[in-house]
Amino acid sequence: MDRKQFLSLIGGGAATVALFSCTGCSKSSQGPGNNNQGTITGPTGIDFTLDLTASANSALLANGGYLASNGVLVARTNAGVYIAVQQSCTHQNYPLIYNGASDEFFCNNHGSAFSDKGVVLNSPANRNLVVYNTTLSGTSLRVYS
Numbered sequence: 180m181d182r183k184q185f186l187s188l189i190g191g192g193a194a195t196v197a198l199f200s201c202t203g204c205s206k207s208s209q210g211p212g213n214n215n216q217g218t219i220t221g222p223t224g225i226d227f228t229l230d231l232t233a234s235a236n237s238a239l240l241a242n243g244g245y246l247a248s249n250g251v252l253v254a255r256t257n258a259g260v261y262i263a264v265q266q267s268c269t270h271q272n273y274p275l276i277y278n279g280a281s282d283e284f285f286c287n288n289h290g291s292a293f294s295d296k297g298v299v300l301n302s303p304a305n306r307n308l309v310v311y312n313t314t315l316s317g318t319s320l321r322v323y324s
């Protein structure tokens with residue numbers, strides 16, 4: 180390999196890396212910052228079970244605790260009831276948190292709030308959250324569509 184071939188190879192490699200890097204940094208239609216307000220929805224076909232004895236799920240042992248799994252925010256209300264909604268805000272797709280003190284889901288990005296039933300309480304979000312079913316059997320919490 181002569182110098183010209185080597186430089187050509189390096190240049191092609193760098194261009195290839197740059198192409199892949201730019202592909203990776205483009206804003207996804209489903210990623211945070213999505214401006215398709217009103218079209219952002221939760222995942223479909225949800226059906227998973229959380230083992231409440233596992234340390235990774237220990238947040239759900241206390242009232243007001245929550246965690247995110249499979250695109251779903253699972254919370255335990257102050258009344259001890261398990262609820263589950265889509266993890267992403269319907270405004271611009273940022274991850275929500277659960278505020279146990281008020282039993283509301285909240286988006287720190289622009290301040291939207293949702294009730295424990297997923298209903299919009301505070302804009303700019305204008306679409307309710309997708310709500311999932313929960314069933315507790317012993318220490319197994321099933322979350323499903």
Ligand code: FES
Nearest residue numbers: 268270271286289
């Ligand atoms: S992303 Fe704007 S309020 Fe949630």
